[in-house]
Amino acid sequence: MAAGKLLVYLLRRDLRASDNPILHHLATASDHGYTHLLPIYVFPSRQIEISGFLEAGEESPYPQARSRVGRYWRCGPHRARFIAQSVWDLKDGLQGLGSGLSIRVGDFKDVLAHLIHGFKDSSTSVAAVWMTQELSPEEVAEQDAVAAVCSGNQVDFKLWPDEKYFIDDLDTGLSEPKDLPDVFTTYRKLREPLRERPRKVLPRPGKSSLPPLPSEASIPPQHRPFGVPDTLDDLEARLLRPLDALLSHPPEFPDGARSAHPFRGGETRARQRLCHLVESGAMTAYKDTRNGLLGEDFSTKLSAYLALGCISARQIHQELLKFEDGKDEAYRGADGYGQGENDGTAAVRLELLWRDYMRLCTAKFGSKLFRLSGFTHAQGGGHKKWMTADETTADPDQERSPEEILKILQRFQNGTTGMGLIDASQRELFLTGYTSSRARQNSASFLSKHLSIDWRYGAEWYEMMLTDYDVSSNWANWQYMAGVGNDPRGDARIFNPVKQAFDYDKEGSYVRTWVPELKGLEKPENVFQAWTTNSTRLETCGLADNVMVTDPVKRIEFTVDRKPKGSRRPFWRRRGQGRGARRGGGGSHGQAGSTSAEGPDGSGAHPRPGSGAGNRSGHGSRRHEPRGGAGPSDNYRAAPVYFVNGNGYTAGDWHGGHDARGRGNYGHFRRGECWYGQREGFQPTYVPVLVYYHPPPNMGPGVLE
């Protein structure tokens, strides 16, 4: 009979040794009862294509890891590489602590079943499996499948709460997911002051404080027909091998362009990046710079590390605290050192709360995250007609044929729509795996609202291309921008990508960087829409026959005012039908060109005079942000912990009654915030002829309201 009790820790998006509840518990609790620990990272076959790991001549038993609507690879090259680096960094880190990490590929349940079976004859058998809980449907299914394997093999199973968020689940003030308010602002008010919310970080386990690995000889190898490599280079190569032909006409990396996200994956790099941001003053400047488009430091670029759990939000918060409280000499040289929270650090905390909120939406809405009609379907909305490239599901009355939509999608993806800001963003995304929040918002709005294309194509494309892809942040933001999610302004918020380009890329540097064909154009308005350039100039620049000029996917009439006002370049936009309408024969394309505008507060849409389609219902009526939320709870509740003991899998509650960690009531509830007293929603003003827009305040997800 086996003497050793082995604990298997299956890692997913908790790729860090510091502030890791499971490792912390194992390093500090004397009574956990396990003689050995085997941390394992599984490259899951559903989400990452693993055919590159097949032994020669073998076939994969798993379907290809492709998305449902667009059939794209679910994990593209940028993220695949970043994950590999992160896993390898953790492996090195754990080895440094006297432990280690095994890498496997396949389906979680197969990996686990093979492992349990393989250990059966060893002196150490698998006694328990622990994982960090995730809330998204696919990950929940993984957990359930693992639990079932454990149950069938008399192995204990336990889910630990995911603590990489800003506010722990214990402290959200929500009794259950459905209590989440449907408007972010309501949730934010419920949780302010944010600086007081996060729990303390957990220290990194000390050297040799973790239970040892089982002997190498006893660890069963990767199950057939796959093999796992033993170098990072080989790991990366095998992940990238199947990912060819992402696009039929991919953009080329422009001369002189530099990635805004040149970072390698891993906990070590995440830590370095965080320290750099505080030390350099980038955190202090964040509020002023975050709408930037070019460069490394206009925003934190911590998203990919956060998504994989290489760093937790509360580690970021802790570093900000040290700076704000003047507690770390390394940060002394940075602006604002020791002077408390500033606009920049407060804005970073707010963004981290957005991230929490998107995840809580997933907990609340479950698989509706992926539904075309979005969350709003649940609230009676989501009746918009979307255009699709899928002949089998396309509406017979669809304005453009599925074939045309497919072509438009390809031009969106390879950055040749003719809409400069969108094209630059899409090429940057394709070539670097990153594009700024501002650019993402515009691209998502463009695809879903200007082109009325099924927004899930965009969400899936981003899932493939983003290094920082996170299921909740991606899909809920796409819903938000498509007007089917938790944006109280819904369909009324339409970004005008030309106006946005004037606001955020004044001289057109960003667009010129990523769309080098446009470098010869002097005027920003031409850079933002090349078709507006006169024919002589087009000839000179070799653009006369370029598809961005001859057949832009969308034309927006937009004229720059001659008289500059203040430091900003004001502009007016001609009303009435745009060329898009003439070209496209009206309908949604034409309308969007001329109706799209941001209201005086930079958010709403104006009904369009004389269009016949200027739909005032829903725009003209005052909108009230719905109330929601359960309000702060009186009692401290403990983390949701899920157990399976031998033969029973107990699905825990959102807040189960088990205080697993005994870290006390650090994040106790505070009463008194008037979370229900929302300001009222935007009421658009009807302005008939000429509109001067003020610079828009930051609106939408990821920016201050």
Ligand SMILES: Cc1cc2nc3c(=O)[nH]c(=O)nc-3n(C[C@H](O)[C@H](O)[C@H](O)COP(=O)(O)OP(=O)(O)OC[C@H]3O[C@@H](n4cnc5c(N)ncnc54)[C@H](O)[C@@H]3O)c2cc1C
């Ligand atoms: C269509 C669309 C898709 C998106 N997909 C993702 C995604 O897959 N993964 C992802 O992490 N973010 C996503 N975002 C949110 C946001 O664009 C990125 O988090 C941000 O651009 C990452 O850069 P950063 O780390 O420099 O952000 P910063 O501006 O420095 O913000 C700090 C952190 O706050 C969080 N954050 C900021 N804005 C948001 C937001 N709107 N929603 C959720 N979290 C936010 C991120 O973790 C980010 O790292 C998406 C936004 C849009 C509009």
